[in-house]
Amino acid sequence: MSDLILEIDSVYAAYGRPRSLFTLGAGGAGRVEALRGVSLSVARGEIFGLLGPNGAGKSTLLACVEGLHQPEAGMVRVAGLPPAQAKGRLGVQLQKAALLDDLTVAELIEVYAALYNAFPSRAQIDDLLARFGLVEQRNRLARHLSGGQQQRVALAVALAADPEIVLLDEPTGALDPQARRVVWDLIRGLHDEGRTVLLTTHAMEEAEALCGRVAIIDQGRIMACGTPASIVAGLEVRPMLKALTELPLDQVRGLPGVHSVRYTGQHLEVETSEPQATLPALQALAARLGRTLGEISLRQPNLEDAFLRLTGRALTA
Amino acid sequence: MRRFLVLTKAILLVHLRERAQLFWNFAFPVFLLVIYAAVFGGDDLASFIAWMVPGIIATNILAFGLISSSTLITEMRTKGVLRRLQASPVPTAHLLGAYLLVNVLSCLLQLALIIVVATLFYGLRVPPANLALAAPWVVVAVLVAVVIGQAVSSVVGSAGAAVVIGQVLYFGQMFITDLIMPIQYMPAWVQRVGPWLPGYAIAQLVRPPLQEGVLSPELGTSLLLAAAYTLVAGLLAARFFKWEARA
Numbered sequence: 200m201s202d203l204i205l206e207i208d209s210v211y212a213a214y215g216r217p218r219s220l221f222t223l224g225a226g227g228a229g230r231v232e233a234l235r236g237v238s239l240s241v242a243r244g245e246i247f248g249l250l251g252p253n254g255a256g257k258s259t260l261l262a263c264v265e266g267l268h269q270p271e272a273g274m275v276r277v278a279g280l281p282p283a284q285a286k287g288r289l290g291v292q293l294q295k296a297a298l299l300d301d302l303t304v305a306e307l308i309e310v311y312a313a314l315y316n317a318f319p320s321r322a323q324i325d326d327l328l329a330r331f332g333l334v335e336q337r338n339r340l341a342r343h344l345s346g347g348q349q350q351r352v353a354l355a356v357a358l359a360a361d362p363e364i365v366l367l368d369e370p371t372g373a374l375d376p377q378a379r380r381v382v383w384d385l386i387r388g389l390h391d392e393g394r395t396v397l398l399t400t401h402a403m404e405e406a407e408a409l410c411g412r413v414a415i416i417d418q419g420r421i422m423a424c425g426t427p428a429s430i431v432a433g434l435e436v437r438p439m440l441k442a443l444t445e446l447p448l449d450q451v452r453g454l455p456g457v458h459s460v461r462y463t464g465q466h467l468e469v470e471t472s473e474p475q476a477t478l479p480a481l482q483a484l485a486a487r488l489g490r491t492l493g494e495i496s497l498r499q500p501n502l503e504d505a506f507l508r509l510t511g512r513a514l515t516a
Numbered sequence: 517m518r519r520f521l522v523l524t525k526a527i528l529l530v531h532l533r534e535r536a537q538l539f540w541n542f543a544f545p546v547f548l549l550v551i552y553a554a555v556f557g558g559d560d561l562a563s564f565i566a567w568m569v570p571g572i573i574a575t576n577i578l579a580f581g582l583i584s585s586s587t588l589i590t591e592m593r594t595k596g597v598l599r600r601l602q603a604s605p606v607p608t609a610h611l612l613g614a615y616l617l618v619n620v621l622s623c624l625l626q627l628a629l630i631i632v633v634a635t636l637f638y639g640l641r642v643p644p645a646n647l648a649l650a651a652p653w654v655v656v657a658v659l660v661a662v663v664i665g666q667a668v669s670s671v672v673g674s675a676g677a678a679v680v681i682g683q684v685l686y687f688g689q690m691f692i693t694d695l696i697m698p699i700q701y702m703p704a705w706v707q708r709v710g711p712w713l714p715g716y717a718i719a720q721l722v723r724p725p726l727q728e729g730v731l732s733p734e735l736g737t738s739l740l741l742a743a744a745y746t747l748v749a750g751l752l753a754a755r756f757f758k759w760e761a762r763a
Contacts, residue, residue, distance in 0.1 A: 298595075
């Protein structure tokens with residue numbers, strides 16, 4: 200068990216209604232249960248993803264690990280310590296870039312490192328900036344950076360004090376696809392250096408591209424946990440054959456390997472465990488009935504399907 | 517200690533680089549000085565300036581606490597910076613200490629600017645002994661104003677509302693607490709109410725030592741009043757403080 204760096208056991212967390220003088224008396228009326236008995240553990244050196252839609256409880260779980268939110272019940276241990284005592288070991292990137300807009304990129308690195316009692320030399324700061332492609336922005340104020348640059352600065356800031364555990368809340372949230380891939384490479388780099396990364400995302404492809412293990416979280420509960428492939432396999436989510444055609448559903452249902460069939464618009468969707476047997480049978484059926492099969496595609500199941508199967512809802516609604 | 521210094525430097529830089537803050541903290545008091553000297557200076561400009569400059573300094577301290585300082589914290593809260601700081605291992609006392617130190621330093625810089633401008637352009641003479649005597653009371657005045665501003669920022673939910681309430685409290689006191697209008701020329705009700713407001717206490721802390729090199733005969737009362745406001749405001753600020761912006 201010694202290689203477990205994060206241990207989360209039966210954590211319950213809730214948010215009360217925000218309180219101000221003007222809402223006194225109404226406190227508690229809007230109480231939200233954000234986490235309902237979450238347990239998971241992360242091994243040293245893993246990239247672990249918390250995957251779920253907005254409001255699932257991902258950020259609250261991260262906040263419990265960061266020591267920013269006190270769980271109602273349950274236990275969180277970071278490298279064996281309560282979160283409040285482990286803050287110095289964490290590199291944190293919040294959902295908002297949370298930069299002081301009127302500091303330059305280099306000044307931001309310096310001040311956020313100092314918060315952790317780390318005082319990098321100029322050369323060390325330059326190395327970090329080079330790694331994140333921020334050399335040209337070194338002396339620019341944060342307010343003058345693009346969204347992608349701010350996101351990279353937030354990542355660089357998270358690493359300023361050389362943390363062993365990096366917590367990233369929606370690290371590619373508002374980025375375009377190209378900037379997203381740059382950040383993915385940077386995160387893989389953290390893994391290559393032996394750091395542990397815990398990240399949240401609502402993007403299935405991000406979880407599949409980056410994470411060794413994933414926990415699917417919805418409405419404050421862990422619905423499944425494991426490698427992306429094992430989650431998909433464990434749920435018996437099957438490949439999906441899709442074709443533009445008009446065939447009677449009851450006849451398609453009888454074809455080999457078929458588990459379920461339906462039409463979405465003019466497209467027939469066939470869930471099958473044996474696509475290599477189903478497709479020729481489907482083509483033969485179409486030929487026999489004098490129908491055509493167009494736009495044939497086969498899609499392997501992924502985490503998106505797993506999420507749909509687990510929750511009955513699409514991940515990106 | 518080194519961490520504290522880096523943090524203080526960063527907050528000071530943020531403070532000095534924000535244009536709106538620069539205008540209200542440094543340009544506006546000079547503008548006030550020029551306008552008042554032009555409109556009310558009259559024949560006895562020297563004695564008017566000697567009375568008015570400490571008043572503008574005290575007014576600026578009040579504005580700084582109620583508007584600038586609380587706005588800066590509110591913005592840091594809104595942008596998630598406070599939460600990011602909370603996620604770091606820095607003790608809250610260090611953050612608070614660095615923030616208050618920056619507030620005091622900024623107000624001392626503002627004071628220096630006002631005195632330099634008044635000295636160069638209006639012949640003001642403030643003996644160094646007066647400055648030395650006034651310095652600790654200026655610091656006390658800054659802390660009083662900043663704590664009241666933080667109470668507003670913490671208690672009021674939204675950033676916009678905090679600025680409006682801060683401005684109402686500031687402008688409400690600007691003319692009725694002996695800051696830039698002598699209270700003895702005010703209507704009777706102002707003379708009754710004004711001395712109970714924090715602006716009056718700040719004026720009493722700052723003006724007599726700067727202008728005359730003496731402590732106010734009302735110093736004890738002013739300190740008690742300031743302490744009471746600071747205590748209540750401090751309790752409210754601590755009770756309702758949030759690291760994170762309300763949704």
